[in-house]
Amino acid sequence: MNRQAMVSEGLSHAVLPGLAIAFWISRDYNSPWLLIAAGASGLVMIWLTEAFQRTKLLDPDASLGIVFAGMFSLGVLFVSNFLKQTHFHADCIIEGNLAIASLDRFEIGGWDLGPKSWLVMLLILIVQILFVSVCYKELKATLFDPELASRFGLRPRLFQLLWLSIVSLTTVAAFNVAGSILIVALMIAPPAAAYLVTTRLHHLLLVSAIVGAVSAMIGFYASLFLDVAPTGTVASAAGFVFLLVLFCSPSNGFIVKQWGHWQRNRATLECLALQWIKDGSQDRFSFSRGRMRPFRKWQYILKRLNRQALIEQASGHYALTPAGHKKLAAKLAEFNAAH
Amino acid sequence: MLELLTDYTVQLVVLSSAVTGATSGALGCFAYLRRQSLVGDVISHSSILGIVGFFWLWFVLTGDGNKSLWLLIPGAMVASIAAMILTQWITNSTKIKADASLGVMLAIFFGTGLTLLRWIQRSSNPIPGQAGLEDYLFGMAAATTLSDFWMIGILTVVSSVCLFVCWYRLKLLTFDPGYAAGLGLSVGRWELLLLSLLVIGIVIGLQIAGVVLMVALLIAPASAARQWTNSLGKMILLAGLLGGGCAASGAFMSAVRKGLPTGPAIVVCLTLVVLVSVLFAPGRGVLSRRRTLVT
Numbered sequence: 001m002n003r004q005a006m007v008s009e010g011l012s013h014a015v016l017p018g019l020a021i022a023f024w025i026s027r028d029y030n031s032p033w034l035l036i037a038a039g040a041s042g043l044v045m046i047w048l049t050e051a052f053q054r055t056k057l058l059d060p061d062a063s064l065g066i067v068f069a070g071m072f073s074l075g076v077l078f079v080s081n082f083l084k085q086t087h088f089h090a091d092c093i094i095e096g097n098l099a100i101a102s103l104d105r106f107e108i109g110g111w112d113l114g115p116k117s118w119l120v121m122l123l124i125l126i127v128q129i130l131f132v133s134v135c136y137k138e139l140k141a142t143l144f145d146p147e148l149a150s151r152f153g154l155r156p157r158l159f160q161l162l163w164l165s166i167v168s169l170t171t172v173a174a175f176n177v178a179g180s181i182l183i184v185a186l187m188i189a190p191p192a193a194a195y196l197v198t199t200r201l202h203h204l205l206l207v208s209a210i211v212g213a214v215s216a217m218i219g220f221y222a223s224l225f226l227d228v229a230p231t232g233t234v235a236s237a238a239g240f241v242f243l244l245v246l247f248c249s250p251s252n253g254f255i256v257k258q259w260g261h262w263q264r265n266r267a268t269l270e271c272l273a274l275q276w277i278k279d280g281s282q283d284r285f286s287f288s289r290g291r292m293r294p295f296r297k298w299q300y301i302l303k304r305l306n307r308q309a310l311i312e313q314a315s316g317h318y319a320l321t322p323a324g325h326k327k328l329a330a331k332l333a334e335f336n337a338a339h
Numbered sequence: 340m341l342e343l344l345t346d347y348t349v350q351l352v353v354l355s356s357a358v359t360g361a362t363s364g365a366l367g368c369f370a371y372l373r374r375q376s377l378v379g380d381v382i383s384h385s386s387i388l389g390i391v392g393f394f395w396l397w398f399v400l401t402g403d404g405n406k407s408l409w410l411l412i413p414g415a416m417v418a419s420i421a422a423m424i425l426t427q428w429i430t431n432s433t434k435i436k437a438d439a440s441l442g443v444m445l446a447i448f449f450g451t452g453l454t455l456l457r458w459i460q461r462s463s464n465p466i467p468g469q470a471g472l473e474d475y476l477f478g479m480a481a482a483t484t485l486s487d488f489w490m491i492g493i494l495t496v497v498s499s500v501c502l503f504v505c506w507y508r509l510k511l512l513t514f515d516p517g518y519a520a521g522l523g524l525s526v527g528r529w530e531l532l533l534l535s536l537l538v539i540g541i542v543i544g545l546q547i548a549g550v551v552l553m554v555a556l557l558i559a560p561a562s563a564a565r566q567w568t569n570s571l572g573k574m575i576l577l578a579g580l581l582g583g584g585c586a587a588s589g590a591f592m593s594a595v596r597k598g599l600p601t602g603p604a605i606v607v608c609l610t611l612v613v614l615v616s617v618l619f620a621p622g623r624g625v626l627s628r629r630r631t632l633v634t
Binding site: 009069070076195231235236239 | 429
């Protein structure tokens with residue numbers, strides 16, 4: 001919503017160097033250092049991008065692209081050079097290891113509390129819910145009208161930073177599970193799908209969350225079926241859910257809108273046909289005189305009117321039935337009333 | 340290490356990377372000046388679907404695994420153009436803004452492309468020659484063959500000829516499309532040309548830089564060159580030089596250290612160049628600004 005969709009893409013790429021260095025130091029997939037280092041790396045990216053943008057020498061999009069590409073490359077080079085012997089290689093960066101992550105369970109006193117990464121994500125979800133509910137008004141104001149917000153003393157700058165940190169945190173925690181492209185897809189496609197359906201912010205949040213969860217489930221089952229890593233399937237599921245909503249949404253969907261257009265168009269043509277039959281200008285429908293194209297469309301309209309008993313054929317000419325007269329009068333009255 | 344340069348393969352790799360980097364860098368100037376950096380990013384991510392898709396289609400049709408650029412570059416182009424058309428359509432006909440629709444494109448095209456790639460790699464009867472397909476993610480210049488070099492060469496020649504012939508109109512369109520429209524230039528058609536140049540600039544570099552990092556090869560030379568000159572012609576030439584030089588050094592590093600993906604090596608070079616340009620360029624750079632402010 002903040003038109004900063006691409007910042008999350010940048011963040012997801014930029015956390016790699018932090019993760020790589022932390023992993024190199026700790027050699028442990030689940031040490032908290034990974035989260036911290038990746039968060040720091042995300043903040044470095046944001047700082048560098050802002051520094052570049054402040055010089056005003058570079059186009060802002062370009063500076064984002066260069067910074068995250070640079071950081072990501074450093075990360076990949078580091079991984080290729082120093083971490084060659086470990087599991088942490090380039091594939092994992094893109095994909096994460098969702099399947100393995102579920103095996104690493106969190107145990108307290110012998111109680112299996114579920115996979116550790118699931119717990120971490122749940123924790124992050126709780127943090128997010130808390131943040132959003134506590135600071136809802138401030139976030140809303142900052143999002144839609146930062147100047148007004150600052151005049152009210154709401155410190156939009158602070159909230160922007162907080163928001164970016166939460167995005168970084170989510171990116172980083174989810175990275176362990178899902179890799180970088182997936183996060184971007186899940187951060188942008190479900191909200192976009194939600195935005196097609198509603199414009200109220202709390203509905204947006206709820207619908208995005210649901211769409212995200214649904215896409216993840218669909219994608220995961222698809223990945224089991226196809227025997228591939230879940231990352232690609234979940235990302236494409238999110239994208240296809242968006243397309244599904246775009247086309248099939250009952251209120252705003254493309255299909256419904258086109259159907260509405262077509263229905264209105266047809267009603268207009270029917271009205272026109274009724275009027276012409278009443279006027280007696282039959283030859284308008286004749287194709288041989290080259291008057292009315294498309295011929296087949298008019299044939300269809302006339303057949304429809306015939307079926308609805310609004311017109312009848314007598315000795316090669318069309319004429320309006322009483323029902324047809326009534327319908328025409330009603331339609332004209334409607335038109336005059338509306339204009 | 341330098342004796343490697345006498346090796347034919349390394350020469351081919353370095354030369355074709357240089358040509359690729361130069362073309363991408365030069366064409367990237369237009370993308371940079373028209374604020375299309377992120378469009379370029381998503382386009383390059385989307386092209387993986389075309390690359391993998393065409394590879395797979397060829398296999399289905401002929402039973403061979405063919406990784407030649409003559410097959411894959413058209414695939415990349417098709418996917419990129421499809422992504423762009425879909426993005427434009429979504430932005431124009433719904434409330435979704437441009438960058439969100441770019442993100443959705445990323446999800447659809449890159450997600451599906453990645454799925455297809457993994458599916459090809461895991462399938463029970465492996466397709467011959469699929470092993471190098473994954474290199475299109477991060478780039479591997481060492482895979483360049485002579486026929487690939489011809490493909491790159493042809494694309495370079497075509498785009499250079501385009502640039503020469505349409506120079507003034509392209510310049511006008513980049514800097515003042517309103518005036519161009521007022522002069523009666525059919526802006527739609529020329530925009531299409533500029534878009535095609537962008538797509539060429541992107542797909543040409545996919546083999547050496549990979550889809551994820553291609554945007555840097557496109558934008559960074561232009562950003563660096565911009566700091567040193569105000570003239571479009573000099574900027575394009577300089578960007579070509581910088582792009583070619585960094586691409587060649589990245590490719591060389593990747594040839595020296597086997598298994599090092601080329602894309603990151605090139606991007607690290609480019610990022611250094613950009614940093615140096617931003618800091619030290621006379622007149623515009625950060626340091627020279629400080630000096631003028633003080634005096």
